[in-house]
Amino acid sequence: MAQKPSIPKGTRDFSPAEVAKRNYIINTIRQHFQLYGFQPIETPSFENLETLMGKYGEEGDRLIFKILNSGDYLKKADQKAYQEKDSTGLTASISEKALRYDLTVPFARYVVQHQNELELPFKRYQIQPVWRADRPQKGRFREFYQCDADVVGSKSLWQEVEFVQLYDAVFSSLGLEGVRVKINNRKVLAGFAEVIGESEKLIDFTVALDKLDKIGEEGVKNEMLEKGISAQAIAKIQPIFQLKGSFGEKIQGLAEILRTSEAGMEGVEELQFINNAIEQVGLEKSVLDLDVTLARGLNYYTGAILEVAAPDTVKMGSIGGGGRYDDLTGIFGLKNLSGVGISFGLDRIYLVLEELGLFPDEVTETTRVLFINFGEKEALYALGAVKNLRAAGIIAELYPDSAKMKKQMNYANKRGIPFVVLAGAEEMDEKTFTLKDMKKGDQRRVSFEQLLEQVQLKADVE
């Protein structure tokens, strides 16, 4: 055999069954987005490099896939940067486009660019692939889909409430139980930093705090020390680690810690508002949980921060996240437009559903009836029935060649087609069909009406 072709690392091919399952998830998400009043948009796969650079922090810039300029790009290259082997400096001169890194920044760009055509508040959803030059791991790919819903132009906390409901609705609909929607607020984090007198170290502080799950309390404290946060300061926020109990109980403890911080108390009130509303309307299968260590990487969040954790039984990173970002369009020159949104990680949700066996059988079901091909006349006779079955919404097909019976039966078997129809000279004379049930192995001579009834009947029962 010649050398097998391959695909770049972190990318995948999807088989028919995988596409069917992915579509099942996408359709469920899309359906709920629309139920909640979001409208779809799509944006290009690649943006101008400058649209993306600097929006995701230094780490993010590194992970953006840059597209090499066309033509004789070396002529226009920054010679000084080239001589000095300064890759970062050189990039700007040889690349002016890049693959989109997420859907939020392109959305911000879209809003600013089309601001005069939009009716505010604007609720949009977007389901498209994004690319990151990351090193792949379980549930981490270099090409993956995001399913985002965002609202711009409304500061109302009812939006946050609705997003929590939306998460619950989608995951409940997918049959996923025990999903934890974790919530926090940037103002609470800012409050912590203020209370301990380390406001200028907010980012380092929150990044360390975010790792509590992984490295434990001592680990977090050590990292804070390493980042130059004083031991006294760390001692002051000790109560953070003691927050326990229900949402309400944690809120009380939190209010106690943050009582001297105006920003912090604002965050507490927002959390309280959202929790009260959710308690009133109720959730189906998910729980809303206050997690004061939740920070998430993106530094454009200014209010609520959301993250969805898969059920504890599966080891998987977050399967969704989002938050409020008051200043998002500000970076493109449009001030005072508040946005809030959430994202679903399609690829990770897929892995979770697969691991828990939650895909319904009918998702991957394809052809229901296969007609055996006995030759030209018989095929024509069969094709008439195929047409009528299709008209009734039954997926039916005629085997394209009058190959050996064994081969045709085998094809039906391998593809998991539940019914096979044999129609030769006898059946044609009688205007009947021989219908074989591949699971049971029995068969009988039937009219078209009976045939239709049989295959429909089974379809409903299963």
Next chain:
RNA sequence: GUGGUUGUAGCUCAGCUGGUUAGAGCGCCUGAUUGUGGUUCAGGAGGUCGCCGGUUCGAAACCGGUCUUCCACCCCA
């Protein structure tokens, strides 16, 4: 980006400290069975041992590089 790990038939994997024609199970193809698949039986096809280079009389095995897989860190869906 840092450190580690993996790659042998379509799939899952054996292959001892380097030593003839590289194996198994499953799958695939053919026949027993020219209007009957999934069971059984008989036979068969299929491998530049990821790729490039080095060490050696001799490399799937040892060394270097590279690509890929998975994992930890970083970061994140």
